[in-house]
């Protein structure tokens with residue numbers, strides 16, 4: 383796809399994300415059915431309805447685009463032969479949504495062979511929509527936005543992170559890393575939505591975000607926003623990002639290596655977990 387084609391596709395993604403977000407908002411704080419996919423991993427009827435809408439609309443508007451949805455709608459896990467895929471999280475932050483917390487978002491991300499190219503994140507309860515194409519910039523509610531310019535982690539940076547459902551109590555539960563970074567930076571936020579954490583990194587609210595063991599739909603859209611906004615996104619070992627690995631460090635680029643080194647040091651150099 384050319385950059386112009388990606389820009390056109392991102393416009394379609396924004397319209398679809400807006401429709402899906404409006405549908406999800408109808409169920410916000412309405413006490414709908416909540417189901418368990420795992421011990422603490424939830425799914426609601428609105429996750430399923432949102433993904434159905436997104437897959438239906440995208441299949442009509444962009445025939446041939448491989449769609450990989452969190453809840454299994456779309457084309458399944460295999461992207462198209464030339465490697466393009468649209469990863470769909472119908473509600474990122476499902477636990478927040480199920481509990482009536484406003485930090486949840488519809489996230490759509492276009493990647494080629496796991497590399498983020500374009501993304502849209504829409505947080506309906508916050509009425510905030512971010513869209514971006516790598517190489518063409520990032521918008522928040524239609525206004526250009528960029529990553530922050532804070533150059534030091536130490537006492538300057540506001541960071542974000544999260545904790546996977548399936549690593550509680552394990553050596554990869556990210557708790558030691560949370561404590562080490564908290565002791566060095568200005569503060570850490572844990573909002574429970576990777577897509578929203580990445581969108582807030584793209585618009586300069588956060589200076590950096592890291593997390594392990596995510597799924598490609600959690601991070602594909604937001605990672606594209608950070609790159610489009612002039613930031614840096616890498617695997618936690620510093621190599622280039624592949625959203626299918628589920629681990630990432632996203633930042634304004636200025637604090638990237640300082641934070642990556644601190645995380646690695648806290649783990650005693652043990653390899654970072656990957657899917």
Ligand code: LIP
Pocket residue numbers: 471473474475476477543544545546547574575576577593596600
């Ligand atoms: C969530 C992520 C969040 C992570 C949670 C969960 P979901 O996605 O967005 O960053 O910490 O464990 O994976 O399951 O709410 O779509």
